Amino acid sequence: MDARQSRQEARTGLQEQLSAYSDRLTRFEEITPEAVHVLVHTFYGCVRQHPRLGEIFERRLEGQWPAHLAKMESFWQSVLLKNGAYKGRPVPVHLKQKELVSADYGEWLDVFRPIANALFVPEKAEEIISVAERIAQSLWYACFGTAGAAAPASLSSRS
Numbered sequence: 332m333d334a335r336q337s338r339q340e341a342r343t344g345l346q347e348q349l350s351a352y353s354d355r356l357t358r359f360e361e362i363t364p365e366a367v368h369v370l371v372h373t374f375y376g377c378v379r380q381h382p383r384l385g386e387i388f389e390r391r392l393e394g395q396w397p398a399h400l401a402k403m404e405s406f407w408q409s410v411l412l413k414n415g416a417y418k419g420r421p422v423p424v425h426l427k428q429k430e431l432v433s434a435d436y437g438e439w440l441d442v443f444r445p446i447a448n449a450l451f452v453p454e455k456a457e458e459i460i461s462v463a464e465r466i467a468q469s470l471w472y473a474c475f476g477t478a479g480a481a482a483p484a485s486l487s488s489r490s
């Protein structure tokens with residue numbers, strides 16, 4: 332099995348697990364700090380198992396996961412709850428990661444979307460996913476955009 336097939340298989344497995352459990356969950360109806368906590372921890376729990384992205388995260392964050400998760404909770408609170416909890420600048424942080432390739436942002440969203448859909452009622456999931464897509468697109472443009480380049484279709488639900 333090549334790397335692409337193995338990624339596809341991991342993703343399908345993840346989506347199957349999530350849809351099995353999502354029927355048992357009461358989805359969050361509101362975006363609250365508690366809901367953001369669950370979103371962040373579930374997402375990183377899953378993305379750490381992604382065959383390619385997981386290794387990128389592990390190489391950079393080994394031994395530093397608690398601080399990263401706390402930072403990501405404040406980031407998602409800032410963008411979803413507009414509480415100003417996050418003060419950083421994600422673009423330079425991702426620009427520094429030379430191992431990232433263009434397709435990685437689409438892979439990131441492929442992990443993120445089913446998690447948001449499993450955890451939140453459809454209206455809130457859609458809101459969260461469109462925020463994630465907008466940020467992924469702007470990170471993609473910062474890392475890979477050239478004059479006139481269009482972001483990959485995988486970064487948008489409405490392609």
Ligand code: HEM
Nearest residue numbers: 384387388391406419420421424431435436439463466467
């Ligand atoms: C292409 C897939 C991605 C990979 C492999 C990735 C990887 C990483 C890694 C390794 C860090 C920690 C860097 C460090 O502490 O030095 C980081 C930080 C961060 N990432 Fe990503 N990332 C990806 C996509 C995204 C997306 C789509 C978002 C937002 C929707 C995002 C938001 C952030 C934020 C807010 C930080 C913290 C920046 C700071 O230190 O202030 N990342 N990312």
